[in-house]
Amino acid sequence: MNPVTTAPPRRLRADAARNQQRILTAARQLFAERGLEVTLDDVAEAAGVGVGTVYRRYANKQELIAEVFERHVDAMAEAAESAYADPDPWAGLVKLLEYACRHMADNRGFGAVMLELPDAMERFVSMRDRVKPAIATVIDRARDAGVLRPDIASSDFFAIVGMVESVAAFSRSVNPDVWRRYLDIVLDGIRGDDQPRQQLSVPPLRDDEVDRAKAAASCAVRRR
Numbered sequence: 001m002n003p004v005t006t007a008p009p010r011r012l013r014a015d016a017a018r019n020q021q022r023i024l025t026a027a028r029q030l031f032a033e034r035g036l037e038v039t040l041d042d043v044a045e046a047a048g049v050g051v052g053t054v055y056r057r058y059a060n061k062q063e064l065i066a067e068v069f070e071r072h073v074d075a076m077a078e079a080a081e082s083a084y085a086d087p088d089p090w091a092g093l094v095k096l097l098e099y100a101c102r103h104m105a106d107n108r109g110f111g112a113v114m115l116e117l118p119d120a121m122e123r124f125v126s127m128r129d130r131v132k133p134a135i136a137t138v139i140d141r142a143r144d145a146g147v148l149r150p151d152i153a154s155s156d157f158f159a160i161v162g163m164v165e166s167v168a169a170f171s172r173s174v175n176p177d178v179w180r181r182y183l184d185i186v187l188d189g190i191r192g193d194d195q196p197r198q199q200l201s202v203p204p205l206r207d208d209e210v211d212r213a214k215a216a217a218s219c220a221v222r223r224r
Helices: 014-037 040-047 051-057 061-085 089-106 110-114 120-144 155-171 179-190 207-223
Strands: none
Touching: 014 040, 014 051, 014 061, 014 110, 040 051, 040 061, 061 089, 061 110, 061 120, 089 120, 089 155, 089 179, 110 120, 120 155, 155 179, 155 207
C-alpha cells in the first residue's frame, strides 16, 4: 500500500499575498486602537480592499483575531532570536524588553479582543511556552556575562513587561510614551552591581497628567 502524502500548502499569488498583508496590518492597528467594536467591514475599508476579499479569507472576526495573534507570536519569537544574536548580552536583553513593552503599550486594546476567542487562555499559555525558551537564553547569557543581577530569573521577564504595561495603560490617555521612563528604572534595578546606571530617557508625569490619568481610569471603570 502506497503511503499517503500531503501536498505542500499552495503559495498565494503576489497580489493575494499583498492583500492578505494589508488586511492583517489594518486589523492589527484597528484592534489595538478600538478593541472589540471593530468589524470585518472596518478592516476591509482600512486595508483598502473589498469586503468580499476579507470574507473569502476569514469566515468571521474570530478567525482574523486568531491569525493576528499568531503573527504577534511569530514577531515575538523573531525579536528573541534577534536579541540573542546581538553580540552584547546587555544590549540584547534591553532590545528584547523594549520590544515586548512597546508591543504591549501599542497593542493595549488587543488583549480584550483576544478574549473573544473561546480558547484565549490556551493560546496565551501556548505563546508563553513557545517564546519562553528563547527569552531564557537571552536572560541566561546576560546573567552569565555578569551584566544582570544573579537572582533574576526568566519568569521575571513576563512580570516586568506586565508592570510596564500597567503604567502604559494608566498613562496612555495623557502621555503614551512615559512607560519608557519606568522601563529605564526597571533596567537599572536588574543590572549587575558593577554596571553603570543609565539616564532616564523620559521625564516623569506632571501632577496634572497624573490627575487626568486617574480621571480617565475612573471613567473607564464606571463605563463597565
